[in-house]
Amino acid sequence: xxxxxxxxxxxxxxxxxxxVSAAVIKRLPRYHRYLGELLxxxxxxxxxxxxxxxxxxxxSQIRQDLNCFGGFGQQGYGYNVRYLYQKIGELLGAEEHYxxxxxxxxHLGHSLVSSAMLExxxxxxxxxxxxxxxxxxxxxxxxxxxxxxxxxxxxxxxxVTLAILAVPREQALPCAExxxxxxxxxxxxxxxxxxxLRIPGMEIENMHLSDSLLELCYRMRRRTGETT
Amino acid sequence: xxxxxxxxxxxxxxxxxxxVSAAVIKRLPRYHRYLGELLxxxxxxxxxxxxxxxxxxxxSQIRQDLNCFGGFGQQGYGYNVRYLYQKIGELLGAEEHYxxxxxxxxHLGHSLVSSAMLExxxxxxxxxxxxxxxxxxxxxxxxxxxxxxxxxxxxxxxxVTLAILAVPREQALPCAExxxxxxxxxxxxxxxxxxxLRIPGMEIENMHLSDSLLELCYRMRRRTGETT
Numbered sequence: 001x002x003x004x005x006x007x008x009x010x011x012x013x014x015x016x017x018x019x020v021s022a023a024v025i026k027r028l029p030r031y032h033r034y035l036g037e038l039l040x041x042x043x044x045x046x047x048x049x050x051x052x053x054x055x056x057x058x059x060s061q062i063r064q065d066l067n068c069f070g071g072f073g074q075q076g077y078g079y080n081v082r083y084l085y086q087k088i089g090e091l092l093g094a095e096e097h098y099x100x101x102x103x104x105x106x107h108l109g110h111s112l113v114s115s116a117m118l119e120x121x122x123x124x125x126x127x128x129x130x131x132x133x134x135x136x137x138x139x140x141x142x143x144x145x146x147x148x149x150x151x152x153x154x155x156x157x158x159x160v161t162l163a164i165l166a167v168p169r170e171q172a173l174p175c176a177e178x179x180x181x182x183x184x185x186x187x188x189x190x191x192x193x194x195x196x197l198r199i200p201g202m203e204i205e206n207m208h209l210s211d212s213l214l215e216l217c218y219r220m221r222r223r224t225g226e227t228t
Numbered sequence: 229x230x231x232x233x234x235x236x237x238x239x240x241x242x243x244x245x246x247x248v249s250a251a252v253i254k255r256l257p258r259y260h261r262y263l264g265e266l267l268x269x270x271x272x273x274x275x276x277x278x279x280x281x282x283x284x285x286x287x288s289q290i291r292q293d294l295n296c297f298g299g300f301g302q303q304g305y306g307y308n309v310r311y312l313y314q315k316i317g318e319l320l321g322a323e324e325h326y327x328x329x330x331x332x333x334x335h336l337g338h339s340l341v342s343s344a345m346l347e348x349x350x351x352x353x354x355x356x357x358x359x360x361x362x363x364x365x366x367x368x369x370x371x372x373x374x375x376x377x378x379x380x381x382x383x384x385x386x387x388v389t390l391a392i393l394a395v396p397r398e399q400a401l402p403c404a405e406x407x408x409x410x411x412x413x414x415x416x417x418x419x420x421x422x423x424x425l426r427i428p429g430m431e432i433e434n435m436h437l438s439d440s441l442l443e444l445c446y447r448m449r450r451r452t453g454e455t456t
Binding site for chain 1: 242254256257258260265321335336341342343346348349388412414415416422426431435437440441442443445446447451452
C-alpha cells in the first residue's frame with residue numbers, strides 16, 4: 001500500500017500535512033471508533049495517556065500515530081475529540097457521500113440494510129437487489145427491493161459507487177463481475193469467499209466472520225491450557 | 229500473545245512440534261479458509277507456489293508458516309490438503325466441541341443463529357436469549373428462544389462455554405457480566421462496543437464491521453485520487 005499523498009487528494013480535504021503510512025491507516029478506524037464513543041459521552045478533550053488506557057495502546061504510539069496529521073494535540077491540553085474524529089473520518093473517506101446498493105436479502109443482508117452504519121459514514125442506501133420474487137417490489141428499512149436481473153443496468157444508470165454483497169458463496173463472483181461492468185468501484189463482501197484476485201480494478205473488502213470465530217476459539221483453548 | 233506451548237495443551241491433540249508464534253497464529257484462519265476451498269474443489273495436494281498465487285502471499289512465507297507445524301509438506305509433492313486443514317483446525321481449537329448460546333435475536337443475531345459456521349467448527353448451538361416476549365418460546369433454525377432473564381442460571385447449569393452477543397450497544401456490558409458470572413469463557417461480540425478491558429478472565433473477540441467499511445472507503449478514495 002502506498003502512503004497517502006496529498007497531491008493525489010482531489011478535493012484537498014483532510015489532506016495530511018505529510019505522508020501517513022499504511023500501518024497508521026490500518027489503525028485509524030479504531031481511533032475513529034473510540035473517538036466516536038468519547039463524543040457520545042460528551043467529552044470534548046482527551047489526553048494521550050487517557051486514550052492510551054482506554055485503547056490499550058502506549059501513549060507514545062498514540063502521539064506518534066496522531067502526529068502524522070500534524071498539530072491536533074497540544075502538550076498539556078490533550079486532543080480535541082470532535083476535531084480529531086472529523087479529520088480521521090475525512091481521511092478515511094467516510095464523508096465522501098458514496099451511494100450504495102445491497103445484493104442479497106437473507107438475514108445478514110437484512111441486518112446490513114437496517115443498520116445505521118452506512119448513513120453514519122455519509123453513504124446513501126439506494127436499493128436492495130434480490131432474486132426471490134416474493135421480496136421484489138417490497139421495501140426494507142425504507143429501501144426498495146429490486147429484481148437482481150436489473151442490477152447491472154440500474155447501477156450503471158444511477159452511478160452506484162459501492163455494493164454490499166451478502167449472497168451465497170457461489171453467486172458472489174458473477175455478482176461482482178456484473179457490478180464491475182456497471183462501474184461500481186468498491187465491494188464490501190460478506191459472501192465468505194475471496195474476490196480480490198478475480199476482479200481487477202475493484203476495491204474489495206472481504207469480511208470473514210469465521211476467521212474471527214476461529215481466533216476466538218484458539219484463544220479460549222490456549223487459556224484453558226494455561227489454567228489446567 | 230504467548231507462543232503456543234505443547235505442554236499447555238491438555239489433550240496433546242494437534243500439539244505443534246515447536247512453538248508457533250503469535251504472528252503465524254494470526255495468519256492461520258486464512259490458510260484454514262483457503263484449504264477449505266481446496267477441499268470443496270476436491271483437491272488432495274497443493275504446492276506452496278500454487279497456494280502462494282491463490283493467497284497472494286510469497287511461497288517462502290507459506291513454507292515458513294506451515295513448517296512451524298513440522299513435516300506437512302514434502303519437497304516436490306506439495307501439501308496434503310485435508311491433513312493440513314484438519315491440523316490447523318485442531319490447533320485453532322475448532323474441534324473442541326464447545327457449546328454456545330446466542331444473545332439477541334435482531335436481524336444480525338438471526339443470521340448468526342441460522343449460519344452453519346458454528347457447526348462446521350464443531351460448536352453446538354444450545355439456545356437463543358431474547359427480551360422480546362413475542363419471540364420467547366419460539367424456535368429459530370431449530371434452536372429454542374428463551375427468556376433473557378433466565379440466561380445466567382441457564383448458562384451456569386448447562387456449562388455453556390461460548391456466547392455470541394448481538395445486542396444493542398448499551399446492553400452489551402451487563403450481558404457480558406452476567407455471562408462471565410455464569411462461567412462462560414468466551415464472547416464473540418457483535419454489539420459494536422469494546423468489552424475487553426471490562427471483563428477480566430473472559431476471552432473476547434470484538435467484531436467491528438464498521439472498521440472494515442471505513443478501510444474500504446479509504447481504499448476507494450485513495451484509488452480515485454490516483455486515477456484523477
